[in-house]
Amino acid sequence: MISRRGVLLAAGLSVLPSRAVAVAAPSIVKPLPATDFIVHGTNAETRWEALRDVGSLVPVSKFFVRNHTSTPALSAASWRLRIFGSGVARPLTLSLSDLRALPSCSVEAVIECAGNGRSFFSSQQGQTVSGTPWKLGAVGNARWRGVPLGVLLRLAGVRRSAVDVLPVGLDDEFVTGGVNLGRVRRPLPVSKALDDVLVAYEMNGSELPPDHGFPARLVVPGWVGIASIKWLGSLEVSTSAMHSPWDTQYYRLLGPTYPADGSLVTTQVAKSAFELGFGATVPAGRQVLTGRSWAPGGVRRVSVSTDGRTWRRATPVSRGAWTRWQVPWQATPGAHVLRVRADDQPDESPYNTQGYLFGAVVKHPVTVV
Structure with a gap:
């Protein structure tokens, strides 16, 4: 396996054991005053009137929350990010201090749920759809700081033959209709991963809050929110295509004008x-x-x-x-x-x-x- 120790030491990083500890937590940790949010089960939609006197960056206190299960309580000291798979030559395990020691950058980016505006299919167009009935508040803009995913992939020796990167979150496994679909995960093509994706550990100048991905999350500019996996725990890099329920069962455009297996949802719309x-x-x-x-x-x-x-x-x-x-x-x-x-x-x-x-x-x- 790797010369992970040699690679990390060469980059001036520490070598630490790989483990992550999650503790049960309420569905959403931060306060959700009715003046700022509409609560939809495990999710919280920002009220647009709450943003009238807010600048371009939405503060954490007003930023929408999209959870499949509950916000996990993770330990910064024991959190680890694993990078492994057939698509890398040097599998790595990084601590939060390792991540922070790498070259960083910041980006202002909108995170938006793919279903934002869903309720208007029914109220404006008279069409029946499934899912959380968001109006337009499943969106927020923030300044994110972290390490470009491309830096991490190159540190791990990403192969020319690599095809997909599969990020996996550390929130609870998602069970629906009695079926356990596992942890939230959604593949990214390597071309996008190497382009503008960030492994972020700060939001608006402070460490990531629990509801928004602490200790680290992906930020995938321009793509639907499901791609920006929160509570990032691992990145599998593969030389063959990878899939999960979040690109085969969900987040596909299905209907009479689409192919039988639907079309994959990637980028957002205006x-x-x-x-x-x-x-x-x-x-x-x-x-x-x-x-x-x-x-x-x-x-x-x-x-x-x-x-x-x-x-x-x-x-x-x-x-x-x-x-x-x-x-x-x-x-x-x-x-x-x-x-x-x-x-x-x-x-x-x-x-x-x-x-x-x-x-x-x-x-x-x-x-x-």
Whole structure:
């Protein structure tokens, strides 16, 4: 097996035994005030009105939570990251201090659940879908610091013949319908892993909080949230394709317009949201509507409609992993439906039975008094 000791010592790292200890914890650790979150079982959706006075980076206290089971309680001292498989020449086991000793970088990136906006398939398009009925709050933007996954793979001697990397989380095994699907895991092609993926240990300048992946997690910019595995425990690198229920059973586009076995969900789609509650009541008179728009390739322009017919350009407030914007509105008493779109967001989203990648313009009702 390796000359793991030699490789680590050459990089100035310590060599430690491989083990990880998880302790049972409540489903979500941090407080979930009703002013900031809508709770969906083991998940917590951010209320958009809670972001109105928040800058581009969403603080941990308001960042959405997507858990398959419960947030695990992991020990930083005993946590280890294993890198192994037929696709590497030098299998490694790294401690958190080893990871922190390697060259690091930071990236601002949006993490978004593949099902964000799922409820609108039903409420706007009259279609039946399965899964957590998110509105638009299963998304957040943060600054992440860590080690590029490519650095770790090269340290482990990634082979030219390597095809996939399979990251595995340390949360509890996921059981559904009486079937144990094992720990959450989802393969990444080596080409993506070597590109812009980060093994992050900090979020917004502080160590990762428990609900967001402590001690370390993947951050996969532009891809659906399931790819950014939290509580990372191992990375298997293989010279053949790898699979899990999270790319064969879930996170596939299934429906009448797709192949029988579906199409794999990878990158996200453009979305836009007002920093207002759905069905909010606002006073008549001059208002300033604010919100955010985001897309994997960035947003060029944002347009807002307050009358259902005409569109006006919104003014960008800040750009980054997502665009914050504002637009004035002379609000008149009565019921209104607001709309916002990033670039060419469509009026309807392609149907799929599991409600992934809703990207249509959302109709946002408000009442002016």
